[in-house]
Amino acid sequence: MWHPGLAGCCIRQNFPGVLRRSTRWPPQMHVLKACLVTNATRQHRPFRRQSLLFLNGWRQFRVTPAVTRLDVGKPTEQRPVSLKEMGHLLLQEKKTFTVALAGIGVASACQLCIPYIFGSVVDLLSATVGENTDALHSNTAVLSGLQENAMAMLGVGLAGTAATYASTSQLDIVGQRISMNLRKRLFGNILDQDLAFFDVNKSGELANRLSTDVHEVAEHLVENISKFLHASVMATASAGMLLYISPSLSVITLSVVPAIALGAAQYSKVVKKLSLSLLNSLAKSTQHAAEKMAGIRVVRHFAAEIREKERYGQIIDESLGLAKRLAVSEGVYVAAIFAVSNFALLGVLFLGAGKVLEGVLTVGGLASYCLYATSLSEAMKDATDGVAGVIRAQGAAGRLYALLETRPLMQRGAIIPPAEAIRGCIEFRDVTFAYPTRPASPVLEGFNLMLKPRENLGITGPSGCGKSSLALLLTRMYAPLQGQVLLDGYDVASLDPAWLRRTVVVITQEPLLFSGTVRENIALGKPSASHAEIVEAATLANAHRFISRLPQQYDTQIGERALVLSGGQKQRLAIARAMLLKPIVLVVDEGTTALDSMNQGEVLRQLLRECKASTVVLIGHSATALEGSTRLVTLNRGGNIVRDEMVRESELPHVNNWRG
Numbered sequence: 001m002w003h004p005g006l007a008g009c010c011i012r013q014n015f016p017g018v019l020r021r022s023t024r025w026p027p028q029m030h031v032l033k034a035c036l037v038t039n040a041t042r043q044h045r046p047f048r049r050q051s052l053l054f055l056n057g058w059r060q061f062r063v064t065p066a067v068t069r070l071d072v073g074k075p076t077e078q079r080p081v082s083l084k085e086m087g088h089l090l091l092q093e094k095k096t097f098t099v100a101l102a103g104i105g106v107a108s109a110c111q112l113c114i115p116y117i118f119g120s121v122v123d124l125l126s127a128t129v130g131e132n133t134d135a136l137h138s139n140t141a142v143l144s145g146l147q148e149n150a151m152a153m154l155g156v157g158l159a160g161t162a163a164t165y166a167s168t169s170q171l172d173i174v175g176q177r178i179s180m181n182l183r184k185r186l187f188g189n190i191l192d193q194d195l196a197f198f199d200v201n202k203s204g205e206l207a208n209r210l211s212t213d214v215h216e217v218a219e220h221l222v223e224n225i226s227k228f229l230h231a232s233v234m235a236t237a238s239a240g241m242l243l244y245i246s247p248s249l250s251v252i253t254l255s256v257v258p259a260i261a262l263g264a265a266q267y268s269k270v271v272k273k274l275s276l277s278l279l280n281s282l283a284k285s286t287q288h289a290a291e292k293m294a295g296i297r298v299v300r301h302f303a304a305e306i307r308e309k310e311r312y313g314q315i316i317d318e319s320l321g322l323a324k325r326l327a328v329s330e331g332v333y334v335a336a337i338f339a340v341s342n343f344a345l346l347g348v349l350f351l352g353a354g355k356v357l358e359g360v361l362t363v364g365g366l367a368s369y370c371l372y373a374t375s376l377s378e379a380m381k382d383a384t385d386g387v388a389g390v391i392r393a394q395g396a397a398g399r400l401y402a403l404l405e406t407r408p409l410m411q412r413g414a415i416i417p418p419a420e421a422i423r424g425c426i427e428f429r430d431v432t433f434a435y436p437t438r439p440a441s442p443v444l445e446g447f448n449l450m451l452k453p454r455e456n457l458g459i460t461g462p463s464g465c466g467k468s469s470l471a472l473l474l475t476r477m478y479a480p481l482q483g484q485v486l487l488d489g490y491d492v493a494s495l496d497p498a499w500l501r502r503t504v505v506v507i508t509q510e511p512l513l514f515s516g517t518v519r520e521n522i523a524l525g526k527p528s529a530s531h532a533e534i535v536e537a538a539t540l541a542n543a544h545r546f547i548s549r550l551p552q553q554y555d556t557q558i559g560e561r562a563l564v565l566s567g568g569q570k571q572r573l574a575i576a577r578a579m580l581l582k583p584i585v586l587v588v589d590e591g592t593t594a595l596d597s598m599n600q601g602e603v604l605r606q607l608l609r610e611c612k613a614s615t616v617v618l619i620g621h622s623a624t625a626l627e628g629s630t631r632l633v634t635l636n637r638g639g640n641i642v643r644d645e646m647v648r649e650s651e652l653p654h655v656n657n658w659r660g
């Protein structure tokens, strides 16, 4: 029975190790185990004191696990991302970014010169007010002054143009490079995840993260950081110029700065919250659209178009609602800045005019002052926009970083055994297994099965009894909670996964093909295969004949999910794809059911003939799917073996009892 001491032992240990330690589990332990598994997979949240409730008189245990684990039972969430981390993204492109920053600096300096030149021109012209045109033309001092200012304006214009070109193009390149790098890293990391990750993270949402979120992070970050830097330079320099031209007037002008900064801080908070919700809502809409478009045939068969359009419309409306709230916040903020800065400008004009009349300030000085004040208010608005944009990028980065840092939980081996050591002997030794998303419902418990090399084993049983799960465990798509799956004495956990999946090949009921040519699909597991090898594999799968009738034979494009092929043709290509690998262990998990019974029998016989030297596991409900098995194992609904017998073909029809 249950010993509290064991709980302490479990808790101190790394969980999988603990789970393997006990050989037979009392019922309470299964509940504890389920909790352990759930908690053992908690993601990004170091779990300090989790409570584990188990049914031993409903006693509650509080534990402090020694290790941080990832939670594969939940979709990947987000984590806070610091500005420093965001900065690291830019540092990856520091050379190009530095060039862009230099461009921003020069462009800002040029922009700042303009009000000053403008003020000089106004002063020059106002000095000649009342003089006639001829007198003006003969006033050499004014003319040379105008000429100097014109040259200065030309120089500033040319330098500003070059600097703007350099900064804009280089920033664009930085943004694109960062986003492409992020996409590559993210896609690579997603492909490395355990299958359990895909049980909870939907492909459409992941695709949205790859496109929209990456765009939001990389391009918005670069665009807004540069906007912020440019605006900061402009704001600081404009404030400096205001103080230089008229310190007394600047007291009024600069008094609005704290109010604007306060508003900006509030606005940034709202933007952060709303933009994150908007991104999540958009991801949901992409997932919905991608799923329904991929399953368009089913949608059409069940005339579900109207309902699906409505559901998509609801999700989009939700996004639109959030986008509207974001737009309203932006509108309020921008309008507030506009009002505050214009009232301040009005005050400046009023008081400035008085100073001009007192002779403390020139007309040109007042004109320059007003332009610098306008430039300051513009810069303040741009700086806030920049900060809000960076905060939006930061929010989007939270989800991306969480995805980028998600590590597969399953231990990956590195052993590639010598060829002579692998003969196809398989053993399931005391295997207990539950899917990570359903830790409390074990599919197999203490399961034992041994297969001799070159054996042809049929596995049958009612739907949901765990037949396919055995194939998934054998190829280490999932890991058992307890016990071992062995291939010729090697625990599959210790084997190099790529090697294992070339050695143990599974043909499934739903053959998934990718867009590309027939050749590329067959050679998926062995891209270096010669044409002769591909034809040989296709012939074995009874596919060569129909491929030869395709417009470009092996080079025919089969389109997304091979919709141009029939179910049987797709299945034959999937069989050819498996046969090309010449597996040591072949598992046919209802992998011929899309073929008509004559073809099914023929293909299976051919497979068994070709795989004489291999161990073959046939999984199915019907005699046809199991044809050629020399031993038949029957599972019950609980995943236990109820029959294990040597059979002849004539004895197979009883498996039909499981149908339905």
Ligand SMILES: Nc1ncnc2c1ncn2[C@@H]1O[C@H](COP(=O)(O)OP(=O)(O)OP(=O)(O)O)[C@@H](O)[C@H]1O
Residues within 6 Å of the ligand: 199, 435, 436, 437, 438, 443, 461, 462, 463, 464, 465, 466, 467, 468, 469, 470
């Ligand atoms: N990815 C998954 N996540 C959670 N539970 C799963 C997953 N895949 C299968 N299951 C559950 O595991 C149990 C065993 O499934 P499995 O596919 O192994 O059954 P099966 O015997 O092959 O069924 P069938 O004959 O219908 O193909 C079922 O109850 C099923 O609902």
